[in-house]
Structure formats: structure tokens, C-alpha cells
Amino acid sequence: xxxxxxxxxxxxxxxxxxxxxxxxxxxxxxxxxxxxxxxxxxxxxxxxxxxxxxxxxxxxxxxxxxxxxxxxxxxxxxxxxxxxxxxxxxxxxxxxxxxxxxxxxxxxxxxxxxxxxxxxxxxxxxxxxxxxxxxxxxxxxxxxxxxxxxxxxxxxxxxxxxxxxxxxxxxxxxxxxxxxxxxxxxxxxxxxxxxxxxxxxxxxxxxxxxxxxxxxxxxxxxxxxxxxxxxxxxxxxxxxxxxxxxxxxxxxxxxxxxxxxxxxxxxxxxxxxxxxxxxxxxx
Amino acid sequence: xxxxxxxxxxxxxxxxxxxxxxxxxxxxxxxxxxxxxxxxxxxxxxxxxxxxxxxxxxxxxxxxxxxxxxxxxxxxxxxxxxxxxxxxxxxxxxxxxxxxxxxxxxxxxxxxxxxxxxxxxxxxxxxxxxxxxxxxxxxxxxxxxxxxxxxxxxxxxxxxxxxxxxxxxxxxxxxxxxxxxxxxxxxxxxxxxxxxxxxxxxxxxxxxxxxxxxxxxxxxxxxxxxxxxxxxxxxxxxxxxxxxxxxxxxxxxxxxxxxxxxxxxxxxxxxxxxxxxxxxxxxxxxxxxxxxxxxxxxxxxxxxxxxxxxxxxxxxxxxxxxxxxxxxxxxxxxxxxxxxxxxxxxxxxxxxxxxxxxxxxxxxxxxxxxxxxxxxxxxxxxxxxxxxxxxxxxxxxxxxxxxxxxxxxxxxxxxxxxxxxxxxxxxxxxxxxxxxxxxxxxxxxxxxxxxxxxxxxxxxxxxxxxxxxxxxxxxxxxxxxxxxxxxxxxxxxxxxxx
Numbered sequence: 001x002x003x004x005x006x007x008x009x010x011x012x013x014x015x016x017x018x019x020x021x022x023x024x025x026x027x028x029x030x031x032x033x034x035x036x037x038x039x040x041x042x043x044x045x046x047x048x049x050x051x052x053x054x055x056x057x058x059x060x061x062x063x064x065x066x067x068x069x070x071x072x073x074x075x076x077x078x079x080x081x082x083x084x085x086x087x088x089x090x091x092x093x094x095x096x097x098x099x100x101x102x103x104x105x106x107x108x109x110x111x112x113x114x115x116x117x118x119x120x121x122x123x124x125x126x127x128x129x130x131x132x133x134x135x136x137x138x139x140x141x142x143x144x145x146x147x148x149x150x151x152x153x154x155x156x157x158x159x160x161x162x163x164x165x166x167x168x169x170x171x172x173x174x175x176x177x178x179x180x181x182x183x184x185x186x187x188x189x190x191x192x193x194x195x196x197x198x199x200x201x202x203x204x205x206x207x208x209x210x211x212x213x214x215x216x217x218x219x220x221x222x223x224x225x226x227x228x229x230x231x232x233x234x235x236x237x238x239x240x241x242x243x244x245x246x247x248x249x250x251x252x253x254x255x256x257x258x259x260x261x262x263x264x265x266x267x268x269x270x271x272x273x274x275x276x277x278x279x280x281x282x283x
Numbered sequence: 284x285x286x287x288x289x290x291x292x293x294x295x296x297x298x299x300x301x302x303x304x305x306x307x308x309x310x311x312x313x314x315x316x317x318x319x320x321x322x323x324x325x326x327x328x329x330x331x332x333x334x335x336x337x338x339x340x341x342x343x344x345x346x347x348x349x350x351x352x353x354x355x356x357x358x359x360x361x362x363x364x365x366x367x368x369x370x371x372x373x374x375x376x377x378x379x380x381x382x383x384x385x386x387x388x389x390x391x392x393x394x395x396x397x398x399x400x401x402x403x404x405x406x407x408x409x410x411x412x413x414x415x416x417x418x419x420x421x422x423x424x425x426x427x428x429x430x431x432x433x434x435x436x437x438x439x440x441x442x443x444x445x446x447x448x449x450x451x452x453x454x455x456x457x458x459x460x461x462x463x464x465x466x467x468x469x470x471x472x473x474x475x476x477x478x479x480x481x482x483x484x485x486x487x488x489x490x491x492x493x494x495x496x497x498x499x500x501x502x503x504x505x506x507x508x509x510x511x512x513x514x515x516x517x518x519x520x521x522x523x524x525x526x527x528x529x530x531x532x533x534x535x536x537x538x539x540x541x542x543x544x545x546x547x548x549x550x551x552x553x554x555x556x557x558x559x560x561x562x563x564x565x566x567x568x569x570x571x572x573x574x575x576x577x578x579x580x581x582x583x584x585x586x587x588x589x590x591x592x593x594x595x596x597x598x599x600x601x602x603x604x605x606x607x608x609x610x611x612x613x614x615x616x617x618x619x620x621x622x623x624x625x626x627x628x629x630x631x632x633x634x635x636x637x638x639x640x641x642x643x644x645x646x647x648x649x650x651x652x653x654x655x656x657x658x659x660x661x662x663x664x665x666x667x668x669x670x671x672x673x674x675x676x677x678x679x680x681x682x683x684x685x686x687x688x689x690x691x692x693x694x695x696x697x698x699x700x701x702x703x704x705x706x707x708x709x710x711x712x713x714x715x716x717x718x719x720x721x722x723x724x725x726x727x728x729x730x731x732x733x734x735x736x737x738x739x740x741x742x743x744x745x746x747x748x749x750x751x752x753x754x755x756x757x758x759x760x761x762x763x764x765x766x767x768x769x770x771x772x773x774x775x776x777x778x779x780x781x
Contacts, residue, residue, distance in 0.1 A: 133436055137480035139484065148547075178459055188429050
């Protein structure tokens with residue numbers, strides 16, 4: 001017993017501070033891509049040719065559209081572009097409520113800020129998730145699982161993974177939907193009480209990701225299930241997933257454009273010396 | 284009869300013309316002689332169409348000699364199964380039958396392993412005959428494909444007598460994405476990313492093996508000394524993260540919460556260190572053929588060193604605590620035992636094999652990259668139970684930590700930035716590249732065509748060898764011990780299913 005207490009002292013209090021504080025993303029993290037089409041050269045297609053996921057399209061006006069729903073965030077396009085049209089910011093919040101909002105042509109953060117009222121009404125206070133892995137590489141599952149560790153501890157924000165689909169508010173799907181998982185995914189969905197919401201976690205369930213085009217996969221879940229939230233990433237960072245879940249519940253508003261840095265700094269200042277983690281729930 | 288094998292070192296390549304094509308009887312007898320006489324292990328055994336002909340290709344590893352033995356044979360629709368003589372072949376032969384419809388005559392049961400192709404008669408994945416136990420006290424427990432936690436899909440059938448598991452059968456294939464087929468005609472812009480996503484928690488081991496494979500097929504693609512060190516850092520960070528996570532999960536499965544809580548967080552520290560190198564927690568984009576996707580600058584070294592020391596200290600403390608608890612040891616010891624004879628017979632690899640007294644670790648016996656110059660002494664244990672598998676992880680954590688610090692301190696200087704030459708692989712060659720992923724031996728084999736493109740690409744994930752070992756570990760065990768045994772192997776579904 002003494003050893004356990006001693007160890008506890010050494011390990012310290014390490015609970016994560018998200019969402020009260022903005023997460024510290026790694027220096028080299030590739031988050032939301034920012035596009036500046038005014039710099040795009042008309043007859044250049046370097047980014048298209050290098051993109052392994054076919055996420056970039058050249059438009060008739062000469063600019064490009066980058067589809068985050070296909071992007072695997074490898075950053076090759078940004079390196080290939082000599083004109084600096086594509087830049088990957090370190091912004092972690094990437095989720096969108098509509099598929100078309102993932103198509104990026106500019107540097108804005110202009111997503112819809114509010115979830116559907118029905119989701120907020122039903123899941124605003126607590127969210128029970130049933131996760132189904134439908135193909136894929138297992139990385140999305142791992143980084144979703146991380147939210148259960150004390151570094152993120154999503155239970156404190158009233159988000160819980162449940163074993164049975166009958167207890168679930170929403171289905172969180174990862175993977176490009178392998179044909180071998182088609183039946184199991186349908187059965188899981190049909191076992192859920194209505195309305196059963198669907199979250200596509202990772203680029204794979206949105207479009208098939210890097211596996212798109214393989215005869216063994218369905219190129220994403222959209223043909224079978226209509227997602228209520230799209231979260232691109234390969235895999236999405238735990239902070240991205242957590243933020244997406246909170247926004248899905250209507251608990252976390254996306255800061256307005258330009259306001260981002262100020263808000264994070266203000267929050268940091270306000271919370272200096274503040275030791276009560278429960279406060280995050282009141283915000 | 285003289286032995287005829289193409290002999291390669293890991294990683295290695297040779298012109299296809301040097302690969303012997305033997306009459307089947309000779310191919311079979313030589314292979315079995317090497318397995319019995321030289322204690323060679325089956326690394327890969329697969330079929331492929333060469334023009335109109337069907338070929339079998341066998342790759343054996345002789346660990347003590349540090350050699351890979353390759354041989355092939357042409358057959359027509361069927362061959363005499365190796366499985367009755369050596370159980371190491373049984374999963375490979377099921378795969379051959381499923382992928383090509385080639386019949387290994389005398390194989391005990393040619394059930395599909397991925398439910399995708401000519402030999403498989405099943406309509407739906409998992410729908411097929413299973414072993415059945417009859418009798419009044421016998422009952423069957425079926426689990427999956429969708430499990431209760433956040434975990435990949437797979438179907439498990441337990442034949443039980445009361446609480447005791449008589450036999451466990453594992454049916455996979457739900458994660459099948461057709462990666463090997465997508466890789467053919469490569470390398471292209473997708474190839475490296477497909478490799479990184481074969482098995483998401485082993486991205487660096489895969490991209491490293493792939494880089495070695497291409498480097499052995501193209502002479503002017505040669506990694507610098509600095510690259511070799513940086514790759515080792517990526518691999519060992521990956522190993523640390525996964526081993527740490529597993530130790531936490533093992534603690535959780537025996538209800539020892541402190542270590543579970545600590546390891547859950549510390550695993551994240553190692554992933555975040557990897558993210559510091561390349562922006563991605565799983566090391567995506569870090570390793571690429573010919574070099575590295577990202578360099579490690581002084582600022583990163585200055586950040587990583589104290590971070591690594593602190594996390595290492597906390598991790599050692601968490602694990603010492605775990606191993607000092609009598610209650611934990613009582614649950615770990617004599618649970619899910621695979622004896623060394625079984626381990627050798629079924630061809631286990633990696634941590635699970637080393638826990639069952641198999642002295643094998645590619646870093647020691649088939650060294651590649653950095654490990655060639657820096658000998659690594661493999662950790663191994665004898666008892667073959669959950670305790671041994673936990674202990675191997677603990678030992679390897681200590682070894683990895685000991686390797687990382689000096690490597691970061693003494694990174695070889697960056698050399699003049701020579702641009703990586705465009706890929707142009709040697710035509711009509713065969714290449715084999717293996718890395719010791721954190722679970723165990725990962726093997727990639729490529730055969731190139733006249734234009735230097737992949738005519739065939741074969742991936743053998745460590746889990747491919749080890750799923751059957753989990754079934755063996757459960758024999759005679761209490762069914763309630765399944766989660767603990769399963770975690771002690773922690774095998775990959777997607778790596779197996781590809």
C-alpha cells in the first residue's frame with residue numbers, strides 16, 4: 001500500500017486540461033489546410049500529381065479545391081506547390097456537419113458553428129457512443145481510445161463508450177468500410193434506438209481515404225449510412241476527436257475567425273493558479 | 284542431393300534468374316530438410332501466377348546463420364501439403380487455397396482466412412463450418428465480429444466445458460482492404476501510404492521495411508548514417524509506445540488500476556514524441572525510401588532528451604510497482620501458457636515467441652539498418668505464460684530506453700543535402716526485407732517485372748504467425764481469462780487481414 005502511495009506521488013496529477021485550455025499541438029502537426037487560390041498558377045498541377053489520395057481538383061477558374069474528406073494530411077501537396085497556395089495550419093478542429101463543408105478553396109474557418117437542434121437537445125448533456133471499426137488500419141481506434149485515459153478523460157465531459165448498440169446515442173465509425181464489415185455495420189446500426197446519429201471518424205469512413213478504389217472496400221460509409229458529423233484526419237489527433245464530439249453535442253463553440261489566438265491566451269491567463277478541474281464543466 | 288537455395292541477407296535482393304525453380308518433390312524435401320536440420324523457420328510461403336504457370340515461393344529464415352533461404356517450384360493446380368509434416372505451413376496453405384484455388388492436398392481443413400477469393404465458398408465473412416464439441420456439459424460461446432470495446436472486428440468461437448475452454452477458433456478477414464493487390468504495378472504515389480496503413484500501430488516498422496526493400500532494389504538509394512539512427516529512433520519510440528500501452532492494458536485486465544492509469548498516459552508521451560518528429564503520433568511520413576521525411580534538429584533533441592528521461596523514469600516506476608504486487612503476479616503466472624515446443628512447431632514470432640523460449644529477434648539474428656553496427660541482445664524468457672510476455676515487454680522497454688538516449692545525444696552530422704533520386708527499381712529481381720515490428724517479425728517480399736514495377740508484393744505481418752498461438756494459449760484456460768491472454772498477445776486484425 002505504501003508503495004502504491006509513493007508511486008502516486010511520483011506520478012503526480014496529470015489530468016488533461018482540454019477543453020478548458022487549447023491543446024498544445026506538435027510543432028510539425030498538419031491540421032486544417034489553408035488555401036490561397038490567388039497565388040495558384042493556371043497551368044500547374046504539381047499538387048494534383050503528388051497527392052496520393054486524389055483529394056485535390058483543379059477548377060475551371062484556375063484555382064484548386066482540396067477535399068479534406070479525402071485528404072490524408074501527408075503534406076506532400078504543400079511541399080510540391082512552389083507558389084505557396086496550400087499551407088497546413090496547426091489548427092486541430094477539423095470536423096464539419098456537412099460533407100460539402102470539407103471542400104476547401106480558401107483560408108477561412110467558415111464551417112457551420114451549431115449542431116442540429118435535435119442533436120443538441122438529445123445529446124447536449126451526455127453522449128453514449130458505440131464504436132464500430134469497419135476496415136482501416138486501427139489508428140483511429142487507438143486515438144479514440146486515448147480519450148479514455150486520464151490525459152483526456154472524456155467521461156468527465158459526460159461522453160462514454162458503451163458496449164451495446166442498444167445503449168448508444170451515436171455510432172462512431174472508423175475505416176473505409178471493408179465489404180466484409182458491411183453486414184455487421186448495418187446490423188449494429190439497426191440495433192440502435194432512433195434517432196441513431198452517425199459520426200464518421202477519420203478520412204477513411206468519409207471517402208475510403210487511401211484505400212479508395214480497392215475492390216475490397218466500399219469507399220466510405222456514405223452510401224450505407226449518412227454521417228451527422230464528418231471528422232477528417234489520418235488518424236485525427238485526440239484533440240480533434242474530443243473537439244468534434246463536444247461540438248457535436250453543442251457544448252463547444254468554434255471560436256470566430258481571427259478570435260482564435262486571443263481567446264486561447266485569455267483563457268490561459270484566466271486560469272492561472274486555478275486548480276479546480278470541475279470548472280471546465282460549468283463553462 | 285545438394286541443397287539449392289537462393290541465399291539472401293536481410294534486407295536483400297537478387298536477380299530472379301538466381302532463384303532456383305525445383306521440381307516439386309525436390310522443393311518439398313529440401314524445405315523440410317532445412318526446417319528439421321537447420322531449424323529454419325517459415326517466413327513466407329505463397330503462390331503467384333507467372334505467365335500461365337503457377338509458382339510457389341518459400342522463404343525460410345535460419346536464425347543462427349543469419350540467412351534467408353529462398354526456393355520456388357512450378358505446380359499445376361495442386362501440390363502435396365506441407366502441413367502434416369510441419370504445422371508452420373497451415374495458415375499459409377489456407378491463404379494459398381483461398382487466394383488462388385490451388386489445392387494443398389492433405390491439408391486438414393482449408394477454411395478461408397479472409398473470406399475474399401476463388402477458394403472461399405462462403406457467402407458472408409465468418410459463415411462457415413466450425414469445430415464443434417458435443418455432449419451435455421459442452422457449450423459454445425460466439426463473440427464478434429463487433430466487440431464490446433473500441434477494438435477491431437474478429438469472430439471468436441469458444442468450445443467450452445463449463446468454464447473451461449476446450450478449444451478456441453478465430454475467424455478473421457473483416458478488416459480486409461485488398462492492400463497486396465493495390466500494391467501491384469507500383470511503386471506509385473500511394474504505395475508508401477498503403478504500407479503505413481497496413482497496420483496502424485506499426486507504421487514505422489512497415490515504412491522502414493518498405494524503405495529497405497526499395498533500397499535493396501535500387502543502388503543509388505542509400506540511406507545515410509544519420510538516417511539509420513533516426514529510423515532506429517522511430518522504431519524504438521513505436522515499440523515503447525505500444526509496449527507501454529500493453530502493460531497498462533494488462534494491469535487493467537487484472538484490475539490493478541494505478542499502473543493502468545500511469546501507462547495509459549505515458550504511452551501518449553511516446554506517441555507525442557513521435558509527433559514531435561513528424562507531426563503525426565504514429566510516425567506517418569517520417570520514414571521514406573532513401574531517407575527520412577523529416578530531419579531531427581537540435582531544438583527537437585533538446586526537447587526530447589529531458590522528456591524521454593522523465594517519461595522513462597515514470598514508466599520504470601509504474602512497471603516496478605506492477606511487478607511487485609503479489610496479486611498481479613498470481614494472475615499473470617501460469618495463465619495462457621504456450622510451451623516452447625508448441626511455439627517452435629507453429630512458427631510463432633516476436634515477443635510471444637521470445638516469451639516461449641524461442642531465441643529469435645531480427646535485430647539480433649538478421650540485423651538491418653542501425654542494428655547491423657550496434658549488436659542487440661534479444662530478451663527472452665522460458666515460461667511462455669502471460670507473465671513471460673509481460674516480462675519481455677518490460678525488458679524491451681528498458682533496452683529501448685537505453686538505446687534512445689545515446690542515439691539522440693550523438694546524432695551523426697547531417698550530410699550535404701543530396702536529392703533523393705527518382706525511383707527506378709531493378710527489373711526482374713526478387714527482394715526480401717524484414718523488420719522487427721513491436722509485435723514481431725514483419726516480412727515484405729517483392730518481385731519486379733521487366734519495367735521494374737512490382738509484379739508481386741507479399742506482406743507477412745507478425746500477427747499472421749501468431750493468431751493461432753493465441754488459440755493454443757486458451758486451451759484448457761478459464762474462459763474469463765480470455766481478455767488477459769488476448770491482451771498479452773495484442774495481435775493485429777488489420778495486419779492479418781491486409
